[in-house]
Amino acid sequence: MTRPYLIAHSARTAAVCLPLPGARYRLPQPLAYRLTAEQAMSSKAAGHADGAEELLQQEEGKVETAVLLLHGLNPSTRYRLEVDGCEAVFFETAACRGLVDASAFGLTADVALDDPAGAVANAVCLARAIKAVPEGGTLRLPAGIWTASPVALKSDITFHLAEGAVLRAPSSREGWPIMPARDADGRLLGSWEGLPAACYAAGIHAVGARNLTIEGQGIIDGSGSAGDWWSWPKETRDGARRPRGLHLVRCDNICLFGFTIRNAPSWTIHPHGCEGLTAVGLHILAPHDSPNTDGFNPESCRNVLIAGTHFSVGDDCIAIKAGKRGAEGEAEHLAETRGIAVRHCLMERGHGGVVIGSEMSGGVHDVMVEDCDMIGTDRGLRVKTRRGRGGAIGAIFMRRVLLDGVETAISVNAHYHCDADGHADWVQSRVPRTFDAGTPIISDITVDDVEIRDLAHAAGVFLGLPEAPLRNIAISRLRIVSHAEEAEATPPIMADHVRPMRHERILAEHAEVTCDDPTLMSSAPISLFPIREAV
Known part of the structure; x- marks a missing residue:
C-alpha cells in the first residue's frame, strides 16, 4: 500500500502527499478519503473564550491531486486520515495561543481600488490587529473584500485568509510605502533583477520574520491590472521599482498554505535570503500577457519546498535566482x-x-x-x-x-x-x-x-x-x-x-x-x- 506523508501543518491546516505511482499534479484517478479527529481538545486551545469543548470532527470527500490540503482543522487535535488504497496517516495540529479577528479593529469592507485614503486606513487597522496577535496566535481575515495599502507581518503568527476573503492592494501609488535598497545596518532590503534597488513594498511583506504561516482559502490580489504597474515593467517611477505580490526578506521557517495569489504588479512571490520555506497547494495566477509576473522566485534561499501548486502566469512559473554581479563586478550582496x-x-x-x-x-x-x-x-x-x-x-x-x-x-x-x-x-x-x-x-x-x-x-x-x-x-x-x-x-x-x-x-x-x-x-x-x- 502507498504510504502518504505529512508535508507540513499548522493549527488549522495540514498538507499531505499521496505519492501513488503515476501521480504528478493530479492522481491517476480520484480517491475517497475520510478525516477523523481522534482526540477532543478544549476551546481554549483553539483560541475561543467560551470554555466549551469542540466536537470531534469527521470529514469525507474525494481527492484528485497528489497533495491534499485539509482546511478548517481544530488546533491541538490528533487526526487520522484514511485514503483508499493507502496506509492511514496520523498527525496532530499545532496549538493556537489566541485567535484575533481582523474585523474587530475597524476594517472597512468594499473600499474602492482608487480610494488611497481608505486603503491606508485599512492598512492602519490591519497593523493594529497584527500587533494584537500573541506569539503563536492567529489573525483571521474574514470573508469580504478588503482593500488595504501594504501590510507587514511579524514573527510567530499565522495569518489566516478565510474562504471568501479577498485582500487586495489599491490601484493608486499615492501613499504607497517604498522599501529602500538597504536597511540602517546596510543589509539588503529592496532589489530589482538581482541588484540592490529601492522598490515599492509588496501588498503583503515581512522582513526578518521567523515562524510565520500564511494560510487559508482566501485570495491575495496585487491589483496589477487595476493601476498602471504593467505599463512600465522595466522602469523606475518616483524613485522605486514595481512591488511584488508577496515579498519575504531574510525570513526563516515560513509556511504558505492553500491560498490564491493573483495579479501581482511584478513577481508574484519573492522570497529573498530565506531559509526553511514550505509552499503547498497555492494557486499563483496572472494574465498571460502581463509583464514579468513570475510565479515563485526564491532568491539566495536555502531549503525551499514548493509542492502541489498550480501556476498560470505571464512569465516564468518558477525562477530560481541568486543575485546578479554588478556592472563593475560588485558581489557583496550575493548569496x-x-x-x-x-x-x-x-x-x-x-x-x-x-x-x-x-x-x-x-x-x-x-x-x-x-x-x-x-x-x-x-x-x-x-x-x-x-x-x-x-x-x-x-x-x-x-x-x-x-x-x-x-x-x-x-x-x-x-x-x-x-x-x-x-x-x-x-x-x-x-x-x-x-x-x-x-x-x-x-x-x-x-x-x-x-x-x-x-x-x-x-x-x-x-x-x-x-x-x-x-x-x-x-x-x-x-x-x-x-x-x-x-x-x-x-x-x-x-x-x-x-x-x-x-x-x-x-x-x-x-x-x-x-x-x-x-x-x-x-x-x-x-x-x-x-x-x-x-x-
Whole structure:
C-alpha cells in the first residue's frame, strides 16, 4: 500500500502527499478519503473564550491531486486520515495561543481600488490587529473584500485568509510605502533583477520574520491590472521599482498554505535570503500577457519546498535566482541558493516551467524537480546565464515530468542576451574568451523519465561557453510522443546567431551531453556562425 506523508501543518491546516505511482499534479484517478479527529481538545486551545469543548470532527470527500490540503482543522487535535488504497496517516495540529479577528479593529469592507485614503486606513487597522496577535496566535481575515495599502507581518503568527476573503492592494501609488535598497545596518532590503534597488513594498511583506504561516482559502490580489504597474515593467517611477505580490526578506521557517495569489504588479512571490520555506497547494495566477509576473522566485534561499501548486502566469512559473554581479563586478550582496525541491506542481503557460537564472551569480545548487506537469509553457526546464555573471550552477535534477505543448523541452543557454549589453559581441561570441570571475560555470544536470508531447522546436538545446563548456549533462528515458504540426521554425533559445528550429531532437554546442538513446542526439549545429574577434 502507498504510504502518504505529512508535508507540513499548522493549527488549522495540514498538507499531505499521496505519492501513488503515476501521480504528478493530479492522481491517476480520484480517491475517497475520510478525516477523523481522534482526540477532543478544549476551546481554549483553539483560541475561543467560551470554555466549551469542540466536537470531534469527521470529514469525507474525494481527492484528485497528489497533495491534499485539509482546511478548517481544530488546533491541538490528533487526526487520522484514511485514503483508499493507502496506509492511514496520523498527525496532530499545532496549538493556537489566541485567535484575533481582523474585523474587530475597524476594517472597512468594499473600499474602492482608487480610494488611497481608505486603503491606508485599512492598512492602519490591519497593523493594529497584527500587533494584537500573541506569539503563536492567529489573525483571521474574514470573508469580504478588503482593500488595504501594504501590510507587514511579524514573527510567530499565522495569518489566516478565510474562504471568501479577498485582500487586495489599491490601484493608486499615492501613499504607497517604498522599501529602500538597504536597511540602517546596510543589509539588503529592496532589489530589482538581482541588484540592490529601492522598490515599492509588496501588498503583503515581512522582513526578518521567523515562524510565520500564511494560510487559508482566501485570495491575495496585487491589483496589477487595476493601476498602471504593467505599463512600465522595466522602469523606475518616483524613485522605486514595481512591488511584488508577496515579498519575504531574510525570513526563516515560513509556511504558505492553500491560498490564491493573483495579479501581482511584478513577481508574484519573492522570497529573498530565506531559509526553511514550505509552499503547498497555492494557486499563483496572472494574465498571460502581463509583464514579468513570475510565479515563485526564491532568491539566495536555502531549503525551499514548493509542492502541489498550480501556476498560470505571464512569465516564468518558477525562477530560481541568486543575485546578479554588478556592472563593475560588485558581489557583496550575493548569496547562494541551495536545496530547492519542486514536487507535484502544475505549470501552465508562462515562459518557463522551472527556470534557473538569469540572476545566478551567487550560485544555484541542489535543485530537484519531480512528478510535475508543464503544459503550454515556452520551455520546460530552463537554465539561462551569460558572460559577466560568474557563479556556478550544479546538481540539477528533473525526473518523472510531463511536458505537454512545451515549445522547447529542455534548454541551457550561456549566451542569454539579457541586460543593456546582452547583444554585444563579447557576450555573444562563440570564440573562447579569458576565463575569469565573470565566467559562469554550469555542470551536473540530470534529466530522467520525461515525456514530451506536441513538441514544437527542440527536445533539448545546450549552448555553453567555449571557455567554460557545459559538463556532465545526462539524459535518460526521454520520450518524444508527438509533435505540434502547426509549429513554425523559431530560434529555441534567447541567444544571438541561433538558427530557427522545428521538431528537432537534442542539440549541443560547447556542451558534454550523454543520452541513453543515441538516436535522440542530433549532430546539427545550434549557431548560425561564430563571431570572429580578438580575444
